Amino acid sequence: MNGIYIASTGVFAGKNITTLALGLSLQKQGLRVGYMKPVGALPVTVDEVQGDEDAMLIREVLGLEAAPDMLTPVLIPHNLRATRLGECGNCMQRVRDAYAALSRDKDVMLVCGSGSFLYRGKHLGVDGLAVSRALGLQTLLVDRYDTTLHYDAVLTIREQLNDSLLGVLFNDVPDHFMRDAEEILVPYLRDKGIDVLGIIPRDPLLNAIKASELAWRLGGKIISGNAHSQRIIEDFLIGTMQVENFMAHFRRQQHSATIVGGDRTDLQLVALEGDCPCLILTGNITPNELVRARSEQKGVPVIQVSADTYTVAKHMEHILGSQKLRELVKIERAASLVGSVVDMQRIRAAVAP
Known part of the structure; x- marks a missing residue:
């Protein structure tokens, strides 16, 4: 043997x-x-x-x-x-x-x-x-x-x-x-x-994670789009730029969750219209009703977290790298x-x- x-x-x-x-x-x-x-x-x-x-x-x-x-x-x-x-x-x-x-x-x-x-x-x-x-x-x-x-x-x-x-x-x-x-x-x-x-x-599938588990791992909560919490996230991108630049960047990574400040309604709507698999809002800021309504219509879960964008991005790197x-x-x-x-x-x- x-x-x-x-x-x-x-x-x-x-x-x-x-x-x-x-x-x-x-x-x-x-x-x-x-x-x-x-x-x-x-x-x-x-x-x-x-x-x-x-x-x-x-x-x-x-x-x-x-x-x-x-x-x-x-x-x-x-x-x-x-x-x-x-x-x-x-x-x-x-x-x-x-x-x-x-x-x-x-x-x-x-x-x-x-x-x-x-x-x-x-x-x-x-x-x-x-x-x-x-x-x-x-x-x-x-x-x-x-x-x-x-x-x-x-x-x-x-x-x-x-x-x-x-x-x-x-x-x-x-x-x-x-x-x-x-x-x-x-x-x-x-x-x-x-x-x-x-x-x-x-x-990418082997490091992917469901939105529901991601919310738990980030210490956040899904505040809209709950019916679609099983959507799979393979990667992420950070929305911290002007809308025009973000739109071009987003088109190249449409299958990635978008991490964006809770006060950036403009970028949130761009990501939702592009059918991102998940929207992660930082700073513990609740989005406006338009964003919540569009997330329900588009079937995109929205996760609200208290940490800042940089901290969440670093945490995401670790999560996806250790799945x-x-x-x-x-x-x-x-x-x-x-x-x-x-x-x-x-x-x-x-x-x-």
């Missing part, structure tokens, strides 16, 4: 969907696939047993039946007092025992990391490097584009893992960077002994996308019984 540790250079890189895509693909090839997430950071209680929220989702999609505390033997709460720094008994032994039990009747084990490979769980001795070494796993490294790809981190992790690095998967790469990735970065890493197993192009897969349509889309670009032959050969 062979195992793969799915790691990442940083948080929200795409480890969970990579794990799902690999699991589904290997299951279709007739392999008995096992799964665990040794360290969890999203505690959830299922049937009075604590586990990790992401692990529960993957367990369900892969059709597994392992107990929550077996899938995730180490949980790190967000509360620092509850974390008990350095106090875990023997966390690594708990990980070893769970892995031995979960892998007993499996052809391949997929072990999904938490947070960044070199750091998450370090205070308890169960960081990604320590776990992958303790369990004798090959490591698949996921790196996500955020203004660039993190090749220095990839090289650093390669030095730590040596030949146990199976390869790297680049995620969420925009069109304008794809050529550089393929023609410059891939050959460079190959010369360093690092295989690039796939480059996943950016897909997790929870909806079936996004899971299927992402699994199909990953499966279509990843070198599954290379991975299959690495885990062949």
